[in-house]
Amino acid sequence: MDLKIAVLPGDGIGPEISEQGVAVMNAVCEKFGHNVSYQYALCGADAIDRVGDPFPEETFEICMNADAVLFSAVGDPKFDNDPTAKVRPEQGLLAMRKKLGLFANIRPVETFDCLIHKSPLKDELVRGADFICIRELTGGMYFGEKYQDDEKAYDTNAYTRPEIERILKVAYEYAMRRRKHLTVVDKANVLASSRLWRQVAKEMAPQYPEVVTDYMFVDNAAMRMIQDPRFFDVMVTENTFGDILTDEGSCITGSMGLLPSASTGEHTPVFEPIHGSWPQAKGLNIANPLAQILSVAMLFEYFNLKEEGALIRKAVNASLDANVRTPEIQVEGGERYGTIEVGQWIVDYIKKA
Ligand code: IPM
Ligand code: MN
Numbered sequence: 001m002d003l004k005i006a007v008l009p010g011d012g013i014g015p016e017i018s019e020q021g022v023a024v025m026n027a028v029c030e031k032f033g034h035n036v037s038y039q040y041a042l043c044g045a046d047a048i049d050r051v052g053d054p055f056p057e058e059t060f061e062i063c064m065n066a067d068a069v070l071f072s073a074v075g076d077p078k079f080d081n082d083p084t085a086k087v088r089p090e091q092g093l094l095a096m097r098k099k100l101g102l103f104a105n106i107r108p109v110e111t112f113d114c115l116i117h118k119s120p121l122k123d124e125l126v127r128g129a130d131f132i133c134i135r136e137l138t139g140g141m142y143f144g145e146k147y148q149d150d151e152k153a154y155d156t157n158a159y160t161r162p163e164i165e166r167i168l169k170v171a172y173e174y175a176m177r178r179r180k181h182l183t184v185v186d187k188a189n190v191l192a193s194s195r196l197w198r199q200v201a202k203e204m205a206p207q208y209p210e211v212v213t214d215y216m217f218v219d220n221a222a223m224r225m226i227q228d229p230r231f232f233d234v235m236v237t238e239n240t241f242g243d244i245l246t247d248e249g250s251c252i253t254g255s256m257g258l259l260p261s262a263s264t265g266e267h268t269p270v271f272e273p274i275h276g277s278w279p280q281a282k283g284l285n286i287a288n289p290l291a292q293i294l295s296v297a298m299l300f301e302y303f304n305l306k307e308e309g310a311l312i313r314k315a316v317n318a319s320l321d322a323n324v325r326t327p328e329i330q331v332e333g334g335e336r337y338g339t340i341e342v343g344q345w346i347v348d349y350i351k352k353a
Pocket of ligand 2: 243244249
């Protein structure tokens with residue numbers, strides 16, 4: 001298969017993990033005879049510094065012309081601490097999501113048996129937890145009408161029926177391929193937008209008679225996720241709730257550095273880790289490349305290249321079992337491996353497989 005990939009390394013640890021993602025992609029393509037080419041593009045703080053725009057038109061064009069985007073991370077503290085900044089790196093990410101029509105963000109939450117002890121939750125609670133959060137990504141408060149002066153400010157949480165229908169359809173399709181259990185997470189006891197979500201979900205549920213649909217308020221879902229994470233199979237929720245719940249989800253796995261995601265919708269799909277740019281770690285060769293590498297697995301799987309994805313997952317598991325791990329998940333007394341060494345080990349494993 002021919003694969004044209006747009007690579008957006010971004011800020012902080014982004015370029016370092018991006019390099020390892022690309023190396024793994026190359027190794028897999030070589031092994032399976034795929035013809036891959038890359039176009040690099042600017043985004044985030046790096047793009048603001050160079051061309052004054054966190055998601056420049058040229059980057060948009062490169063993404064539109066690619067089969068998939070391999071995205072790393074954006075964000076820089078120099079913007080976080082300046083409330084007067086007119087442009088922010090995160091706006092680049094939001095612009096990308098909106099302009100590529102990426103309304104469905106797929107965030108799997110899984111556990112790795114050898115890392116169970118890294119979760120702050122009890123072993124017997126998290127062992128075997130395996131669910132997918134489907135986060136709506138181009139609507140809600142993130143993109144609704146906003147206002148701010150010194151006395152008053154608001155964000156609008158607006159959703160239309162077609163926006164809700166299309167994300168629920170994605171969620172039902174995932175549920176059908178998995179354990180056929182969908183949890184619709186909302187705040188229908190308070191929010192009008194949530195009541196419409198629930199109404200639309202109730203209308204759609206009969207089209208998927210094999211799927212058990214349940215409805216849960218977001219506060220309750222946040223509790224259930226850490227009390228009984230194995231309850232969930234597929235959960236679907238609006239943009240803001242999904243943002244919050246997926247950070248919580250990373251505690252089940254044990255490290256933010258392990259969670260990949262896929263964003264799909266109208267145009268080119270984007271594959272990215274759920275973590276941020278961790279600017280403090282930039283250049284230190286300590287960032288975990290696994291979330292990025294697992295995003296590459298999701299990329300192959302998106303194109304139905306299942307064996308390719310499976311080989312990456314196998315290599316990642318083998319690296320963890322061999323204690324080839326970045327410091328945040330390394331065992332006590334374990335050898336020191338950096339971003340580069342972990343990536344290289346996985347590349348070698350794939351080559352030898
Ligand atoms: C995420 C991030 C982004 C979000 C930020 C960086 C804008 O937290 O992808 O979850 O809030 O969506
Ligand atoms: Mn987030």
